[in-house]
Amino acid sequence: MNDSVVALGLVAFALLLLVLPLSFWALSGGRNSSAVRLMVAAANLVLTAQLLLRWWDSGHFPISNLYESLCFLAWGCTITQLLVERSWPSPLVPAAATPIGLGCVAFASFALPDQLQQASPLVPALRSSWLVMHVSVIMLSYAALLVGSLLSVAVLFTDRDQALELRSSSIGSGAYRQAALAAEGPEASMALSSTAFRISEQLDSLSYRTITVGFLLLSVGLVSGAVWANEAWGSWWSWDPKETWALICWLVYAAYLHTRLIRGWQGRRPALVAAAGLVVIAVCYIGVNLLGIGLHSYGWFFGG
Secondary structure (H helix, E strand, O other), X not given: OHHHHXXXXXXXXXXXXXXXHHHHHHHHHXXXXXXXXXXXXXXXXXXXXXXXXXXXXXXOOOOOOHHHHHHHHHHHXXXXXXXXXHHOOOOHHHHHHHHHHHHHHHHHHHHOOHXXXXXXXXXXXXXXXXXXXXXXXXXXHHHHHHHHHHHHHHHHOOOOOOOOOOOOOOOOHHHHHHHHHXXXXXXXXXXXXXXXXXXXXXXXXXXXXXXXXXXXXXXXXHHHHHHHHHHHHOOOOOOXXXXXXXXXXXXXXXXXXXXXXXXXXXXXXXXXXXXXXXXXXXXXXHHHHHHOOOOOOOOOOOOO
């Protein structure tokens, strides 16, 4: 059964590996590619089948070790990518978002030792109904934050020769129209006309909305994790390395939303904060587990 699970992971890897050059080819031509979208959807379906097969084989929700977690994260990234593309069909979305899903599947399939790819019984601390609630929400939050942050990074490299003056953002398009009329004086015409948003403006709006969803999911995940920790270990918060870096991750993206909603930052400056969030998620999700210490070390590189 494990061979079938691993084989499905390799199929998903092959599909995403084909998507990557095709998405950049479509981007260079400035046109959408239905083939790219279909292949991402196919990879997501394959990952769904893989997770369901592992769930049936192991008898528990397939998110108890690093292999299962990476495959679930890849599933979350591909479904987030498809939802973002549905909102704004652009070749930039798969070009920016596909590498993270591909990287997760590649790391799970080729970097992990065979023993970590095997299904294993749950340790006592994980035998709880909170497993699905807490871990799945945290992983989905990572997926949304990663895709949103990659879209923000794309903002840094898009329309670099032009000043980025956003006309649709967290304060809405009406604020831009009012600001423009105020600058033109009281005699300015109130006639409205349609305006084509630049690619950087679309990317910034999508990244902001995606990161907002990810931040809300991360908040729910942290709260549910605290409740579960109190049930399992008798403490709401123990400053475990994973908990500490999850809090740092929350603070970074809280700063991102603060700069947009309170400080009024738009475009490239908050994109730099989101790019820093990528590093924090990498440390929280992979880096901390390389040490194999703390209460969250089971099922990883050096943990039990």
